[in-house]
Amino acid sequence: MKTVKEVFSDGGSLANLIDDYQHRPEQEDMAHKIFAAISEGQNLVCEAGTGTGKTVAYLVPALLSRQKVIISTGTRHLQDQLYQKDLPLVLEALASPATTMVLKGRSNYLCLEHMDTAIHDTKDLSYQNMSDLQEVVQWSSSTKTGDINELGMIEENSVIRSRITSTTENCLGQACPSFDDCFVFKNRKAALESDLVITNHHLLLSDMSLREKGFGEVLPLADVIVFDEAHQLPELASTYFSQTLSTRQLLELITDIKTADREEAGDIEELAAVLTKFEKLIRDVRLVFGREDQRLNWLEVWEKSLLSTALPNMLAAFQCVIDILETACGRGKLLDNCWQRAKAHYNYIDTYIETKNEESIRWVEIRGHHLYLNQTPVNISETFQQRLSEYNATSVFTSASLAINDDFNYYSRQLGLEECQTQVWNSPFDYQKQTCLYVPLDLPEPNQYEFFDAFIERTIKLLSYSEGHAFVLFTSHQALKKSADILSKEIDYPIFIQGTAPRSELLNQFRHTKHAVLLGTSSFWEGVDVKGEALSLVIIDKLPFASPDDPVLQARLNHFSKQGSNPFMDHQVPQAAISLKQGVGRLIRDVTDRGVCVICDKRVIRKAYGKRIIKALPPMPITHELDDVKDFFN
Secondary structure, three states, rough: OHHHHHHOOOOOOOHHHOOOOOOOHHHHHHHHHHHHHHHHHOOOEEEEEOOOOOOHHHHHHHHOOOEEEEEEEOOHHHHHHHHHHHHHHHHHHHOOOOOEEEEHHHHEEEOOOHHHHOOOOOOOOOOOHHHHHHHHHHHHOOOOOOOOHOOOOOOOOOOOOHHOOOOOOOOOHOOOOOHHHOOHHHHHHHHOOOOOOEEEHHHHHHHHHHHOOOOOOOOOOEEEEOOOOHHHHHHHHHHHHHHHEHHHHHHHHHHHHHHHHHHHHHOOOOHHHHHHHHHHHHHHHHHOOOOEEEEHHHHHHHHOOHHHHHHHHHHHHHHHHHHHHHHHHOOOHHHHHHHHHHHHHHHHHHHHHOOOOEEEEEEEEEEEEEEEEEEOOOOOOHHHHHHHHHHOOEEEEEEOOOEEOOHHHHHHHOOOOOOOOOEEEEEOHHHHEEEEEEEEOOOOOOOOOHHHHHHHHHHHHHHHHHOOOEEEEEEHHHHHHHHHHHHHHHHHOOEOOOOOOHHHHHHHHHHHHOOOOEOOOHHHHHOOOOOOOOEEEEOOOOOOOOOOOOOOHHHHHHHHHHHOOHHHHHHHHHHHHHHHHHHHHHHOOOOOOOOEEEEEEOOOHHHHHHHHHHOOOOOOEEEEOOHHHHHHHO
């Protein structure tokens, strides 16, 4: 068996496969450290700066360990990139016989039973929907995995996508007539038999929740779990350890009840009338709130809005639906499934209204056409540790942004990882020569009325120096939209705006368009890789502090305050530093890249906490002079 040194050395197996291979000491050292941690059964939290090559650095020791391994990434896109690009290279370098596979959530796999239902119920489908469905039917007979992403032409938000996939609620499991051919369970079975499984944080956290509730696992148990892009875990874990129920789920239940009635009964008296009334009252609950998306404290909403009338009215109609479904119990599996779901949803809402649990945060979210009733734990560290211990695996947490000035305390505290080994490998890039950080001190404070106009004027000037080739990153959708309206008229460079097309398509267009400018919010602050001259300027409008009005943040800050800590310095500043580190990390992606990063928020210099944030960033030379930026590009 090869050693880590033999794989990474100048004349090693990777060098034989990669043209112009460059040995990176940080990458080899990271692989050694991870191999030692796995061998000793020691959990490891580690940061690898941009350009370290961390993916190969953890894949090599993971495969050399010859143990059962789960790799968990941040997104499905990263899963596919790992599986199609990095993993084959490492397998060949090691001449490894390991069996590997990708496992995604059930919404990514074709459900044959739902496809069959869709084929026989097309009355409300558009011409494009019908065309998409026809493509799916043709593809279904040849696909080996059932992964809908093989069908590139089906949009993420296509009506057909939801019609041909299952959810945990409407899946019939082993009672399904198509169970023997089910792609979800076939892929899960293959995962059980594979040596290395690539999944994503969403599915892994979902699996943790299912194990805890005793509903049966999705993922196999493993000896080693590697969490890549691990900085995302605290926020995602908070979401997955929450409980939620939405008006969308209630409307989907109504649709499923109608289908079940049509296929298994067709003669249930009063059902249509009761469902019509229930649907109207569900929509009345949503209409209590305005059109804008928002997150609100439950108690304030309950006491100060019409929700305290609308929700009980809806529950009364819901009880009538449940009573009718109970009379149909035993007439068919679909009807029985709907009855069980209806009771669970009713009980959730009823308990939600009455609960007095201080360990959870109750908050309401308005998103699009739907309302969500959420319960989120105040502290997720204990829950995360309990659920992770179920796997009895050695864990490696890695990302380009976990530490603040080489200190992992903030990250470790969030997930209860205080007993782990820690290590930082700095980026091999020469930031002193490749970059410049410009912080204008002559702009108004971000909370001042004059800030926005000054920011736009300075952005236009900076874009003229770089001749486009820029990301302009915003901390709010409102600022993005307002800026997009102005910049579209004021600059001559091609402009791409988040929300006008899928993220991958926008990035592809940006990479292949000269002098392009891309405007984005949080989803473009991380996981975006644009090398070369195409991206030479990154402008960030403000320090990425979370909204102080957010009900979950408010509750957590109150919790920290009661424990005697400083909520701002111990929570908000570290979180902003990690987010900013991600945004700044978009600029330099290769040893030949050059560019300027701009932070238009002078608090990073003028406020005491700003020094802590600046120190957490790559070691870039700082200027406050606009002419220095002009000279850099000249």
